[in-house]
Amino acid sequence: MRKNRLAVVGALAAVLVAVTGPAGVAHDEPPTLADLAQRHGRYFGSATDNPELTDAPYVSLLGSEFDQITPGNGMKWYATEPQQGVFDFSQGDEIVDLARANHQKVRGHTLVWHSQLPDWLTGREWKAGELRAVLKKHIQTEVRHYRGKVFAWDVVNEAFNEDGTYRDTIFYRTLGPGYIADALRWAHQADPRVKLYLNDYNIESVGPKSDAYYRLAKELRAQGVPLHGIGLQAHLALQYGYPATLEDNLRRFSRLGLETALTEVDIRMYLPADEEKLATQAEWYGDLTEACLAVRRCVGITLWDYTDKYSWIPAFFEGEGAALPWDEELRPKPAYYAIRDALK
Template sequence: MAAVSALTAATVALVGLAAPAHAADPVLRDLAAAKGIYYGTAVTSSKLSGTYGAVTGAQFDSITPANEMKWGTVEPNRGSFNWAGADRVVDFAEANGQQVRGHTLVWHSQMPNWLANGSFSNTELRTIMTDHVTTEVTRYKGRIDHWDVVNEPLNEDGTMRGSKFYNQLGESYIADAFRAARAADPAAKLYINDYNTDGTGPKSNGMYSLVQRLKAQGVPIDGVGFQGHLILGQVPATLQANLQRFADLGVEVAITELDIRMTLPATDAKLAQQKTEFKAVTNACLAVARCAGVTVWGFTDSDSWIPDVFPGEGAATPYDAGFQPKPAYYGIAEALGWTGDGGGGDPTPTTGCAVTYAVQSQWNTGFTANVTVRNTGSSPVNGWTLRWTWPSGQSVTQAWNATVTQSGAQATAVNAAHNAAIVPGGSATFGFNGAWSGGNTAPGAFTLNGAACAVALS
């Protein structure tokens, strides 16, 4: 696909996904939103461009920085902060109409050397922790939807992990961290997060008891995160029931770090089973009213932690290393209500689309554009919604032949009565006036009724 860097008076052709995806592939973020949940991915901030950035922005409505908000990254030296990576993630999310899951404020791992190997009195250590929480949460106040305030506080038998904070401060460190986070940003949802708690068992029982104790103390805990680092063939049968019992405590629940690894090489049979299991995990969340959403821990095998930690294992994510959707991706989509051919190959589209975007005129602070939507499928489109994300902060001020609304950077156009039906091979055109400043870069993704649109050459 030819790169498009700026809008001019000429007509510009755009593709729905920069990745080599199929024309009728579903858009997970749209399907999830229709179900009332988010579907997110962990990201590496340095990769948020090109195909990686395009798929991240088009497919997911929540992102989690994999490492950029951890203590060792943001405060490598006491009182000296490096926000560059975290800022890139938050800025990207806001440009693409996405939520951000802040990860993580207090954790026994990836601490800076000065903290991990330092000697502090109990009072000083508590102050160091609460000051760090306050500083980080305050910086992103109003920009983070969910915080993993405390990460991995438990041993496998459900007892408290002997971390630096627990060993000196006891269990009270958790309450103090949550209270500091709430004071810094009263609107953000505050979570405790751990692994191997997905099904019922000793560790999840320990977490259940811990949440009960925290709530009894009036600690402002809003949710429990279940990481979901799973192994093919070992997805807990009790996952949904386990999520429900925590939800019954009055907290949100979420799958926060989902991947399903397998012994390599991947085979068709393994990938088919993985599809079934990603679908099952997504269905478990959908079945629990208080489940806020699902986050995969990296959407592509090229950005997965699994091979480095578990040699001989991998293929754990919904996309392969070449950004091609795997059967697991279609399993997620099916759980979210998509009714394509089921994946594992090229879907047979019932509809397809091509979008042509043309700027008619442009001046210092504004521009006028026309958008043509063409039905390239074999079935008629009866009513349409076109979505795109502005990459440079543009906004729509007036529209005709469609109703155009905007939330953050995401714009949504809904047909007018006279152009709701588009026959195969037919098209509908609408226009709008927009405002811009600093740059008027072309949007990089369009979806029609949840399906990514193909290239339209003009």
């Protein structure tokens, strides 16, 4: 899928004017990624975060190019229940309101996760009955608050280790593996119409971690637990190779009757970026998009923010970055055109 370099550069020059230049008449504007994805019955989205919403050019592109939004942090436990029983949905509400104004749908992220928990939750030992009650109240209060405002929830995030064993979290330690089924049931009670997902990274390929999700999903479905989808985060890195079995993996979850989605996509590289790395990155973005389009139950793709300007990567992976389809100046990179090509 490597592009003829001259063709890519020519396309880049042509579309740059439309994307970043003065607004032309409507019929001259190329279709957005969302427009192209909708032709396949998919969505194409981006994560965003509250501090970024003061950046007008960024917000403009966020509102025009995508038809789905995921709040990066504003719906997590530390933000939504900073003190026990005291809920604050202001950050999530701001992003939901922005999405509504732009006719975009929202993925809720995330109800149960071992990270970014408030101190009141992590700073003490809990008896199982106490923690169950706290977990149920948190899930149901948040899901009820956003009932009708989000179309899907990442109910449990990152529940497994790389070898397919359960991650040792406060929830697993105190409640055992049944906390996952309980969380799904409680979320379903609070909003029977919302799609409920399990979400994780490094499950793009067939392997021990994705096998663990496959087994769990099969068990939950057999028990009648309300699970509707598996979110594959797709935080990829050039140095680790492309997940060649992605399409097969999507298909096996589909055969269980589950939706899949690529939920947090970025493709990082060692800096500095160069033409060769950007070309490989573009190829991978195109291949990811094609894999989702090839599997009917893969419902959409979400970038983990769309621009390097607001990427989480440099702060967490020293010496790495340039992970997204737009650069720090909000200019499209070769990856953007590879996604467009795949969606056409």
